[in-house]
Each structure stands twice: as structure tokens, then as C-alpha cells.
Amino acid sequence: MKTVDFDSVKWGFFIALLALCMGIWLGIHFGKDEDKIDSYLKNKAKQSDVFDGNKRKIRRAYNSAWDRLTMAHEHFQGIGTMAVALIGLLSVTWLKPVLKTVVSIGLGVGSFCYPLFWYLAAYRTVEIGKHAAKESLAWLAQFGAGLYAVSFLALVLTVLVSLICKDKRPGFLNRLAE
Numbered sequence: 001m002k003t004v005d006f007d008s009v010k011w012g013f014f015i016a017l018l019a020l021c022m023g024i025w026l027g028i029h030f031g032k033d034e035d036k037i038d039s040y041l042k043n044k045a046k047q048s049d050v051f052d053g054n055k056r057k058i059r060r061a062y063n064s065a066w067d068r069l070t071m072a073h074e075h076f077q078g079i080g081t082m083a084v085a086l087i088g089l090l091s092v093t094w095l096k097p098v099l100k101t102v103v104s105i106g107l108g109v110g111s112f113c114y115p116l117f118w119y120l121a122a123y124r125t126v127e128i129g130k131h132a133a134k135e136s137l138a139w140l141a142q143f144g145a146g147l148y149a150v151s152f153l154a155l156v157l158t159v160l161v162s163l164i165c166k167d168k169r170p171g172f173l174n175r176l177a178e
């Protein structure tokens with residue numbers, strides 16, 4: 001069995017753990033400060049010129065903001081957990097240490113940036129509206145999800161090569177091996 005190469009994946013692992021910590025913090029924050037968050041979101045929506053004092057629009061923005069906050073919490077927890085597990089798998093693959101580092105950082109940063117998009121969009125929703133909030137931060141969602149997806153694909157291909165080729169990889173892949 002391969003040995004665990006934690007040194008190569010430690011930074012990606014650390015960033016993925018930060019995503020998990022953010023998810024846990026959000027859960028605690030919601031439980032502890034729900035009334036404060038609720039009040040803040042309602043006041044921001046009422047103060048926004050975008051909704052023109054329209055109670056229905058204000059309520060919809062407020063509800064969307066809460067939905068996005070819960071999405072952020074769930075994504076930090078879920079994607080962060082998957083990133084930690086995938087980085088653990090990555091640490092025992094045949095890739096060169098530098099490639100393990102790059103892929104693990106991609107998984108870690110992606111697992112943090114994509115949920116961060118939902119978190120930031122929640123607070124922007126009560127200021128500028130649901131659609132405008134999403135559009136203003138779309139670059140963060142695209143970066144985080146894209147980086148995570150590319151890193152995930154690299155890991156899947158690495159595992160597939162291991163399963164199909166065992167230790168007899170084609171010559172061009174040997175340049176990527178330890």
C-alpha cells in the first residue's frame with residue numbers, strides 16, 4: 001500500500017478544514033445570533049432604495065438572503081467535508097508531490113470560495129436584490145466551482161489510471177509520477 005504523503009497536501013487540507021470551520025461557525029452563529037441577523041437583514045432591506053419601500057419586495061429579499069445564508073452553511077459543510085476526504089485520497093496517489101500540492105490546493109480553495117459566494121450574496125441580496133447580488137459575485141462562484149471541478153477531475157483521472165493501469169502506466173504518464 002502507498003504511504004500517506006501529508007506534506008504535499010497539507011495546505012489544501014488546511015484550507016478545506018477552514019471551509020468546515022466556517023460551516024460550523026455559521027451554524028453556531030445562526031443559533032446564537034438569529035435575532036440579530038434577522039434584524040440586520042430586515043433593516044438593510046428596508047433601507048435599500050432598490051425595493052422602494054415595497055413590503056413584498058423587502059420580504060422576498062429578506063427570505064432570499066436567509067435561504068442563501070443556509071445554502072452557504074450547507075455548502076461549507078458539505079463541500080468542505082468532501083474536499084477533506086478527497087485530499088486524503090489524493091495523498092496516497094502516485095502523482096508527484098508538486099502535483100498533489102496543486103490539486104489539493106485547488107480542492108481546498110474551491111471548497112472555500114464557492115460557499116463564500118453564497119454567504120456574501122446573502123448580505124448583498126438585501127442591499128441590491130436577488131439577481132443583482134448573484135451577478136455581482138458570479139466571478140467568485142465560477143472561480144470556486146471551476147477550480148474545485150478541475151481539481152476533482154484531475155483526482156478522478158489519477159484514480160482511474162491507477163485502477164486501469166496499476167503500476168504499468170503509459171510512458172507519458174510516468175513523468176507525472178513520483
